[in-house]
Amino acid sequence: MNVVETRGLTKSYRGKRAVDRLDLHVAQGDIYGFVGKNGAGKSTVMKMVCGLATPDEGEIELFGSRADECGRPEGAPRVGALIEAPGLVPNLSAYENLMAKALAMGVADAPARCRETLALVGLDGVGKKKAKGFSLGMKQRLGLALALVGSPDLLLLDEPLNGLDPEGTRAMRNLIVRLNQTLGVTVVISSHVLDQLDRVATRFGVIAEGRMVREMTSEQVQAECGDSLRVRTVDPARSLALMEEAFPQATLRALPDGSLSVTGDYDAAAVSRLLHDADQTVLELNPVRRDIEDYFVELMEGGARGAAGVVSGEEGGARHV
Amino acid sequence: MFNLLRSDVYRLVRGKMLWVGLSFLALVVVGAAGLVWFATTPEFAQMVSEQAQQKPPQSGMSVTITTPNNAGLDAEEVQVLNEKTLGSRTYSYGNTFMVGFLGLIVAVLAALLASSDFDTGFAKNVLAGRGNRRAYFAEKLVLIAALCGAFLLAGMLLSDAAYAVLGFSYERTETVAEYWSWAGLSWLVLTSYAFLAALIAWATRSKVAGVVFAALVPTGFLESMLLSAAAVLAPAMPLVGDAMQWLPLSVQQRLAAGGTGLFEAGASAAAGLSPAVQGLIVFGAITVACAALALTVCRRRDV
Numbered sequence: 170m171n172v173v174e175t176r177g178l179t180k181s182y183r184g185k186r187a188v189d190r191l192d193l194h195v196a197q198g199d200i201y202g203f204v205g206k207n208g209a210g211k212s213t214v215m216k217m218v219c220g221l222a223t224p225d226e227g228e229i230e231l232f233g234s235r236a237d238e239c240g241r242p243e244g245a246p247r248v249g250a251l252i253e254a255p256g257l258v259p260n261l262s263a264y265e266n267l268m269a270k271a272l273a274m275g276v277a278d279a280p281a282r283c284r285e286t287l288a289l290v291g292l293d294g295v296g297k298k299k300a301k302g303f304s305l306g307m308k309q310r311l312g313l314a315l316a317l318v319g320s321p322d323l324l325l326l327d328e329p330l331n332g333l334d335p336e337g338t339r340a341m342r343n344l345i346v347r348l349n350q351t352l353g354v355t356v357v358i359s360s361h362v363l364d365q366l367d368r369v370a371t372r373f374g375v376i377a378e379g380r381m382v383r384e385m386t387s388e389q390v391q392a393e394c395g396d397s398l399r400v401r402t403v404d405p406a407r408s409l410a411l412m413e414e415a416f417p418q419a420t421l422r423a424l425p426d427g428s429l430s431v432t433g434d435y436d437a438a439a440v441s442r443l444l445h446d447a448d449q450t451v452l453e454l455n456p457v458r459r460d461i462e463d464y465f466v467e468l469m470e471g472g473a474r475g476a477a478g479v480v481s482g483e484e485g486g487a488r489h490v
Numbered sequence: 491m492f493n494l495l496r497s498d499v500y501r502l503v504r505g506k507m508l509w510v511g512l513s514f515l516a517l518v519v520v521g522a523a524g525l526v527w528f529a530t531t532p533e534f535a536q537m538v539s540e541q542a543q544q545k546p547p548q549s550g551m552s553v554t555i556t557t558p559n560n561a562g563l564d565a566e567e568v569q570v571l572n573e574k575t576l577g578s579r580t581y582s583y584g585n586t587f588m589v590g591f592l593g594l595i596v597a598v599l600a601a602l603l604a605s606s607d608f609d610t611g612f613a614k615n616v617l618a619g620r621g622n623r624r625a626y627f628a629e630k631l632v633l634i635a636a637l638c639g640a641f642l643l644a645g646m647l648l649s650d651a652a653y654a655v656l657g658f659s660y661e662r663t664e665t666v667a668e669y670w671s672w673a674g675l676s677w678l679v680l681t682s683y684a685f686l687a688a689l690i691a692w693a694t695r696s697k698v699a700g701v702v703f704a705a706l707v708p709t710g711f712l713e714s715m716l717l718s719a720a721a722v723l724a725p726a727m728p729l730v731g732d733a734m735q736w737l738p739l740s741v742q743q744r745l746a747a748g749g750t751g752l753f754e755a756g757a758s759a760a761a762g763l764s765p766a767v768q769g770l771i772v773f774g775a776i777t778v779a780c781a782a783l784a785l786t787v788c789r790r791r792d793v
Contacts, residue, residue, distance in 0.1 A: 254614075256614045
């Protein structure tokens with residue numbers, strides 16, 4: 170079942186489309202990495218999903234029911250969110266901040282639940298220190314704790330790794346995985362720290378200029394972004410034709426410098442043997458590791474060009490896998 | 491909505507805003523009562539008496555007691571002031587803190603309360619997950635109205651206590667109905683100003699706008715200027731003079747006279763209505779309009 174599904178979601182600010190007919194699919198149990206440049210529309214999408222912003226057009230389904238602005242029905246699955254700033258009351262302590270939210274949500278046995286949540290994010294030792302005196306990392310952790318109040322079934326985290334040191338980043342990452350694996354919380358997480366996102370996400374959505382460029386599983390990302398083989402021969406056209414015929418499962422691309430890139434299901438030794446048997450003069454046969462950031466940037470830029478193409482009347486570049 | 495109210499009360503009690511507001515109120519009520527007491531001391535009477543017998547000095551400061559219509563008082567009239575008596579309890583409330591000051595406090599509090607959730611981002615925490623926005627705004631309005639009641643009661647109690655300690659008595663005693671009707675109308679006055687301030691803070695998402703409104707309108711500053719302008723225009727345009735009688739400040743000034751004449755139309759009545767009815771119409775309309783706008787227009791804005 171899809172926990173979040175949007176269809177044709179559109180939102181404009183002062184005439185400019187921040188989100189443009191976006192379709193998003195988050196399945197139950199996913200850690201969904203939401204990737205996009207600054208201003209791509211990630212936060213706006215998250216705000217619409219959790220009800221902080223109203224879409225101009227389109228539909229949002231949460232847990233199989235259409236979401237509207239009349240509020241969450243009694244007994245419906247809960248949504249926790251950390252979007253943009255953590256939303257702390259500066260003159261209250263961490264515990265008091267959690268209590269304020271727990272009381273607002275009508276959480277039963279609020280004091281005990283708040284203490285548990287503080288321990289979960291590693292803030293149980295801060296005592297009565299006011300939130301305004303917290304470091305950026307502590308504020309982020311308290312923001313996550315606030316999102317966790319009420320035991321949400323869906324967690325929307327917008328740049329939760331911002332301001333965290335390496336230790337804090339690792340702790341946050343582990344916490345997200347633990348919430349997902351032990352409590353079954355579905356997580357949508359946006360981050361610019363793509364290598365960190367790559368370590369936790371089970372599914373990805375790439376957004377550019379308000380449009381969904383592509384949704385894919387982490388396996389697909391690994392396959393496309395993982396090891397590739399760079400092949401340079403005297404006759405690249407003939408080599409490409411030979412490899413297409415011999416390795417139909419592999420993805421083959423002709424690169425601008427005349428070399429060929431082989432990704433997906435291939436065997437380097439078999440490629441070498443094929444080219445040798447076909448009397449192809451091999452100038453280079455080199456395994457290449459592709460950087461995940463380069464991969465996503467390429468996708469985002471491709472998506473942006475596609476969006477520009479649609480605006481100017483060409484065919485769009487978004488596709489779903 | 492009850493949960494939201496519990497959360498807000500929790501934050502208010504642990505924050506500074508409520509206590510600073512109450513301390514400020516206590517300071518003003520005690521200060522005002524102290525000034526009234528000073529006016530009844532022999533030292534003050536002597537100052538006024540000396541001033542009445544002497545020609546006004548060519549330079550420097552002097553103390554002059556005048557009636558509201560600026561007529562000077564003679565020594566015998568000043569002597570009457572030395573008696574420690576006040577018109578009535580509601581009259582003392584009206585003249586100690588009700589006109590201007592309490593309106594300012596509750597309007598500032600309402601503006602800060604309405605904007606703080608959006609300034610800190612706490613509103614996102616409460617409303618994320620499709621929390622009911624209508625319930626959120628309704629709860630804030632209920633809280634603001636309750637705070638207005640609490641501040642009014644605190645002011646009344648403080649005023650009673652301060653004048654009792656200073657040995658004052660009252661010339662007239664209102665009936666229970668007059669007393670609580672006056673209190674109810676005063677609560678409505680405060681609530682309408684506080685709702686207006688909250689509405690401005692919500693509409694602009696700026697606490698500064700709400701506080702500026704609180705400084706200009708509930709204090710009577712803006713309306714006093716309007717009344718002055720209207721006084722110039724009224725002889726030529728009687729309609730302007732009539733309209734000014736419906737300004738909130740005009741109605742509030744009639745309420746400040748106390749609870750004893752609350753249900754009497756009197757010679758200065760607007761459209762033959764008593765201050766109670768006029769107050770209900772003017773401030774009731776403002777309160778209902780503000781609540782309706784908050785629950786419809788403000789609710790629709792993105793968080």
